[in-house]
Amino acid sequence: MSAPQPRGNVQQIPAYVPGRPPSPREDLVVYKLSSNENPYPPLPGVVAAAHAAVEEMNRYPDMGSAALYAELAARLDVPVGDLAAATGSVALIYQLLAAYCEPGDEVVHAWRSFEAYPIAITTAAARGVRVPLTAEARHDLDAMAAAITDRTRVVLLCTPNNPTGPALTQGEVDAFLAKVPARVLVVLDEAYLEFVRLDPSRGQALDAIGTYRRHDNVVVFRTFSKAYGLAGFRVGYAVAHAEVAAALRAVSLPFGVSAVAQAAAIASLEAQPELLERVDGIVAERERLVAGLAEVGWHVPDAQGNFVWFDLGEKAAAFAAAADAAGVVVRPFAGEGCRVTVGEPEANARLLEVAAAFSRD
Numbered sequence: 001m002s003a004p005q006p007r008g009n010v011q012q013i014p015a016y017v018p019g020r021p022p023s024p025r026e027d028l029v030v031y032k033l034s035s036n037e038n039p040y041p042p043l044p045g046v047v048a049a050a051h052a053a054v055e056e057m058n059r060y061p062d063m064g065s066a067a068l069y070a071e072l073a074a075r076l077d078v079p080v081g082d083l084a085a086a087t088g089s090v091a092l093i094y095q096l097l098a099a100y101c102e103p104g105d106e107v108v109h110a111w112r113s114f115e116a117y118p119i120a121i122t123t124a125a126a127r128g129v130r131v132p133l134t135a136e137a138r139h140d141l142d143a144m145a146a147a148i149t150d151r152t153r154v155v156l157l158c159t160p161n162n163p164t165g166p167a168l169t170q171g172e173v174d175a176f177l178a179k180v181p182a183r184v185l186v187v188l189d190e191a192y193l194e195f196v197r198l199d200p201s202r203g204q205a206l207d208a209i210g211t212y213r214r215h216d217n218v219v220v221f222r223t224f225s226k227a228y229g230l231a232g233f234r235v236g237y238a239v240a241h242a243e244v245a246a247a248l249r250a251v252s253l254p255f256g257v258s259a260v261a262q263a264a265a266i267a268s269l270e271a272q273p274e275l276l277e278r279v280d281g282i283v284a285e286r287e288r289l290v291a292g293l294a295e296v297g298w299h300v301p302d303a304q305g306n307f308v309w310f311d312l313g314e315k316a317a318a319f320a321a322a323a324d325a326a327g328v329v330v331r332p333f334a335g336e337g338c339r340v341t342v343g344e345p346e347a348n349a350r351l352l353e354v355a356a357a358f359s360r361d
Contacts, residue, residue, distance in 0.1 A: 009103075009125040014118055019341075022329040031347035033323075034331040036162070036192075036307050038229035039343045040278050042264065049267035050233075053260040061259035068237075068262045071269050076209055078239055084248035087256045089191055089223040089236030090116050092248060093156070096219065096238075097124035099247040100153050100185060108147050109156040110139045112163065112336060114189065117156055126153070137164035137301035137309060141172055145179040155180065158189045159206060160196060160304035163331070163339035167196050167304035169203030170211075177215055185244065187219045188212075191236075192305035194227035194279050195286070202302075209239060216241050224261075226306060227279050228268040233261035282306050286342045289352065296356040310338045315360060323354045 005011075019034030041047075065085040073080045086092045093116060097107065103125035109117045111130035121128040129152070131144045139157060148155070157176075159168040173188070180186055188208040198205040212218045223236035235257050238248055268275060290303055300308045312319050313335065320332035323340075328350045330340045340351060 007125070009122055013122045016115060016119055019331045020329055022324075022327070025327060028327045029346070030327040030329070031343050031350065032329050033341040033343045033347055033351065034329045034339075035231070036226060036305065036339075036341045037231050038226060038278070038282070038306070039341075039347075040229060042229050042268065043271045043274055045271050046230075046264050046267040050260050050264045053263035056259065059259070061255050061257060061262060063255050065257055065262055068235075068257075068265055071266050072237060075269060076239065078209065079242070081242045082239055082245050084238040084240070084245045084252070085257050085262075086236055086238070086248070086252055087234040087261075088225055089189065089221040089238075090120075091234075091253075091256070092221050092236055092238045093117065093120045093187075093189075094123060095248045095251045096154065096185065096187065097121060097126055098251045101126040102153075104151065105153045106149060106151040107154045107156065108144055108152055110144065110158065110161065112333065113139075113156070113158045114162045114191075117158075127151075133161070133164065136166065137161070137311070138166040139168060139172075141168075141176040145176055148180065148184060152184050154185045154187065156187045156189060158191075160192045162191065162305060163307065163333065163337075164309040165301045165303040165305055165307065167198060167302075168206055169198065170206050171203050173206055173211060177211070177218070180217070182217055185217050185219055186215070187221060189221045191221070191223045191226055193222060194276065195283055195306050196304045197283055198304065212239055212241070219244055224265045224268060228265070228275055229278075230261070230264055230268060233258070233264050235261040235265045282342055285345060285348055289342060289348045292348075292352045293355055296352070298355055307339050307341045310340065310355075312337045312360070319354075319358055322358055323351065326350050326354050328354065 022030035022032050069080045069083045101124045105126045106129050107121045107126050108129045129147050134140050208220045219240040225231040316332040319338050323330045330338045332338045
């Protein structure tokens with residue numbers, strides 16, 4: 001007797017590979033630079049709010065996320081009806097594709113980009129259309145526009161791009177949207193928004209909320225996992241016009257965003273000035289790291305997230321092993337490169353030592 005079989009597309013879903021945690025060592029402190037986490041704990045006020053919510057864990061969370069929506073609506077100056085919360089912005093990708101893609105529909109995205117995109121696309125029984133990055137590890141928006149067909153339902157733009165780092169400019173996005181049919185949804189996936197410090201010589205920084213206001217087919221995804229340090233609580237949100245936001249909420253998991261996550265997210269917004277001070281510190285470390293890498297002969301793509309990208313090709317595994325030996329765990333992508341999170345100063349100093357000693361020959 002054969003066991004029941006899942007749908008064919010389920011058997012084709014690629015596995016998500018999370019950043020590996022370091023193994024404890026007695027000879028030195030080890031650092032996890034493999035998951036783009038904020039290396040610093042949440043502020044005390046955020047922890048207190050989470051503790052208070054834990055005391056009511058016998059109750060269901062507010063399925064409508066009313067308090068969180070009210071806080072976001074006020075801060076972003078958008079209608080509550082244009083918001084949709086989910087268990088991290090990655091869940092919003094699944095929800096959007098579930099709501100808008102029929103089997104065989106196409107989803108255009110850059111590659112390499114966020115690892116969850118092909119997984120979510122395959123889960124939705126859609127077809128991913130991968131458009132290679134430019135030589136500078138940037139989205140090739142002209143090629144992405146040319147890849148849109150009658151079957152295209154969604155385009156995913158990751159800015160800054162994970163894992164390579166460059167961010168899109170307002171001019172680039174405006175020019176791209178002018179080529180996209182109004183029936184195609186364009187996602188501006190801004191998981192690393194708070195870390196962007198775009199050099200004005202490269203163009204105007206993207207105003208994703210302003211862009212959504214001007215285009216009915218633009219959806220903005222954001223998360224509390226990175227800059228706000230709530231990766232363990234899983235809460236993200238979308239900003240989209242009311243019909244799109246309603247569709248995202250309709251296919252969401254009931255009670256998916258926990259009460260603790262909602263309380264911590266609200267407290268994080270209230271503590272935003274202090275949190276963004278920490279972000280400024282991480283950005284300063286990023287700039288120090290990039291400058292240090294340049295001094296020892298590495299020229300990484302424009303790093304606008306809380307990570308840097310090493311284009312290593314077949315040397316990716318060897319570099320990851322060298323970093324691991326030094327007590328620093330990075331995220332290798334076999335045959336392509338390594339993404340390394342900007343961590344504590346000591347961790348970044350160790351990474352510079354590894355990079356200086358590593359042979360690319």
